[in-house]
Each structure stands twice: as C-alpha cells, then as structure tokens.
C-alpha cells in the first residue's frame with residue numbers, strides 16, 4: 001500500500017514484512033488520516049543490531065564533528081517546520097502556531113545540545129590517591145565520560161517532535177545510537193523529523209524509527225537486551241516499563257498534577273493569565289499543565305471571576321484555525337475526561353461554564369468548590385478541565401500537593417518572596433515556579449518529577465550526562 005509511511009532503519013526507508021499497518025486517526029475529524037508500518041519483532045532485532053554496530057563507529061567520530069552533524073540536522077528541521085507542523089495539526093490536533101513553535105523549539109534544542117555537549121563532554125577528571133587513608137601519591141585516576149550504547153527513545157503524543165529530539169540529540173552528541181519508537185498519534189511528524197537527520201547525513205544505522213503496535217513491539221523493545229538506556233515520556237506505561245526493564249539506566253517523565261497555590265497577596269490578574277496559559281494551552285494536554293488551583297478562600301471569588309472572564313474568550317474549534325481549545329487526542333481520552341467531570345457533578349462541584357462536548361472537542365471548563373473526595377482533585381484529566389479547591393491555610397495547600405501521587409512541578413503566587421521560598425521548600429515536587437505557571441523550558445533547565453512523576457532529571461545538560469557512564473583509567477606509578 002503506497003499510502004503507508006515507511007519506517008526507517010539502517011539508513012533506509014522500509015516497508016514492514018508484516019504487510020500490516022497502523023492507522024492514525026485525526027482527533028478533530030475522527031477520520032483516518034495517515035497509516036504507518038506495523039513493524040515486526042524481527043525488524044526490531046535488525047534495527048538494534050545495526051544501531052549497535054553504528055554506535056561503535058560513532059563513538060570514535062570526533063566530538064566537534066558530531067556537533068557539526070547535529071547543527072546541520074537542526075537547520076534542516078527548521079527549514080521544514082511548516083510541513084512537519086502540518087502533520088502535528090492533523091495527527092494530534094495541535095493548534096497551528098503551537099505546532100510550528102514545537103518544531104522551531106526542537107531545532108534550537110538540538111543546536112544547544114551540540115554546543116553544551118562540546119563543552120561538558122570535553123571535561124574529565126584527574127584524581128590522586130593520597131587523600132584516602134593508607135595511600136601514597138602513586139595512583140592517578142583519569143575519569144572521563146563515555147557513551148552508554150543504544151538509547152531507546154519513547155516520546156509521547158503531545159510533543160512527538162520536541163520530546164523525541166530532547167532524547168535523540170543528547171544521546172547522539174554523547175556518542176550513543178538511537179532507536180526511536182514514536183507515539184502512534186504523531187508518528188508521521190516523527191518520521192518527517194527523522195528524515196531531517198537522514199538528510200543531515202548521519203551514518204547508516206545510527207538512528208532508526210520503528211513504528212508499530214505497542215502490543216506487538218512495545219515490551220519487546222523495552223525488554224530487549226540490545227537496549228542500553230531507555231528515555232521515556234508518557235503515562236502509567238512508564239511504571240510498567242520500569243518494572244520490566246533490565247539493568248539499564250532509565251529516564252522517565254510520567255505526568256503530573258501540578259498545583260497552583262494562590263496566596264491572599266497574589267497579583268490576581270497575573271494568576272488568571274497564568275492559569276489560562278498553564279491550564280488550557282494545548283487543551284490541558286501537557287504534563288506540566290496547571291491541574292489544580294489551591295486558592296485562599298478570601299481571594300477565591302475574585303480569582304474565579306477573573307479566570308472565567310478569560311475562559312469565555314478562548315476560541316474553541318479547529319487546530320487549522322489556530323483555535324485555543326482543540327479536540328483532545330482520542331475518543332477514549334474524551335470519555336475519561338467526561339468521567340471525571342460527571343463524578344465532580346455528582347459530588348456537588350460548581351460548574352463555572354456549561355459542560356459541552358462534541359466528539360473529541362471539549363469546551364474549557366472551570367470547576368469550583370472541588371473537594372478532596374472528587375476524582376478530579378487527584379487525577380490528571382489531560383484535557384481542558386480545571387478544578388479549584390478553596391483552602392483556608394497555606395499548610396492545607398501544601399498538604400494537598402504533597403499527598404498527590406504525582407510530583408512534577410507546582411507554582412505559587414504571592415508578592416512575599418520569603419513565603420514563596422518557604423512554600424517552595426515545603427512542596428515535594430521536582431520544580432516549583434514562583435509567580436508563573438509550570439513549564440519544562442527553557443530547555444536547558446533541569447526537569448524532573450518525584451514519586452510517580454518520574455525517574456532521573458532531564459533538561460539538556462542532565463540528559464547528556466545521564467546518557468553517559470564514567471570510565472576510569474588508573475595509572476599506577478612505581
């Protein structure tokens with residue numbers, strides 16, 4: 001079938017021997033949009049074999065040349081931002097402008113990785129022995145960073161390009177090879193992005209992109225002995241992967257329930273603007289979205305009023321028209337979100353807007369007076385529905401935040417910097433933003449989740465370091 005996008009392995013675009021394909025449904029129209037190859041386990045084996053062979057050679061390519069190749073890929077990616085963004089619009093209903101930004105940000109990320117890699121990977125360490133009791137100064141240890149081998153990269157549907165390159169670029173600059181398993185929704189954008197690396201002239205086998213059904217190749221990939229590192233972003237699947245994976249380093253980011261704590265002295269216009277951006281951009285389908293507002297009772301009415309005024313201005317509709325709120329990624333996602341809304345309704349939450357859904361399109365909704373017995377107080381909707389919990393003390397807000405399984409980011413709004421720091425210290429999350437909505441970027445900042453939100457730390461520098469291991473050579477003097 002000539003309509004099925006080919007997968008990429010050993011430097012070539014290929015048709016799977018399975019003869020089967022996976023259909024990508026357009027979230028807005030709910031009609032089939034694209035088809036990709038359903039790769040077999042045998043094809044996974046082959047891709048991993050060539051990744052292993054290519055990595056051995058790549059590790060010997062001078063660092064400055066690896067950086068040069070990455071800069072080239074970044075430039076090609078940026079040149080092709082429009083066709084790639086168009087795929088994002090069709091496959092994941094990302095608003096048109098955000099789709100372009102995702103690709104541009106990805107190009108910038110690749111270049112920054114190349115530059116950062118050149119600096120940090122050029123540094124090693126020299127240790128001398130006589131600091132440890134019983135030793136003379138007769139041993140010198142030269143410690144340097146070497147690559148891990150083959151890095152398996154599994155990005156999620158919400159950033160199929162950006163969260164792919166945030167794994168691929170650090171892996172490559174550090175001398176690793178890469179096997180990419182793109183999300184089904186977003187696979188075609190992922191294949192186009194890989195094509196930019198192909199055009200940049202990376203060696204055969206160094207990068208491959210294996211599409212297919214998770215049920216057929218998911219566990220097979222993550223449990224494969226040829227994989228030396230897994231970098232995963234997504235949902236609960238990550239917890240299952242961490243239980244099954246072998247003795248390989250894991251980097252995982254698995255969602256969040258980022259809280260927005262609002263104190264009495266907060267600038268409420270600033271809070272409202274950040275709640276809209278943080279809670280509703282890409283229809284709430286970001287792991288770093290604001291997912292619960294914890295506001296002091298005395299300012300709650302004023303805040304809810306301001307947020308409602310802004311919610312009413314959000315444009316709901318097609319991603320092609322660059323609407324703010326677009327269809328959520330799938331019907332099962334829409335149903336899950338609806339389940340949370342109905343549970344909140346039964347338990348007495350106040351609906352600030354009328355609940356409305358057409359197919360996968362859900363209108364933005366603020367739920368006030370949410371209480372801890374409601375599912376939406378704890379669960380991650382990944383949709384344009386945002387709960388407000390009114391609190392009577394800062395401790396109550398911190399307690400809610402720390403009682404969550406998730407611990408990615410959080411934010412606090414106050415004009416009192418001392419209180420802000422105190423609250424940041426008390427919030428057990430990977431990052432706390434003071435007076436702004438949570439966000440991963442700028443992409444060189446450390447990015448990490450605690451508890452069920454992840455393992456390890458990302459961000460350009462941390463990812464490069466994570467994708468290396470330390471090798472020591474000890475010189476023993478007579």
Ligand code: G3H
Pocket residue numbers: 158159285286287288438439440441
């Ligand atoms: O969805 C998870 C992403 O890592 C969030 O990135 O804060 O740039 O939207 P973002």
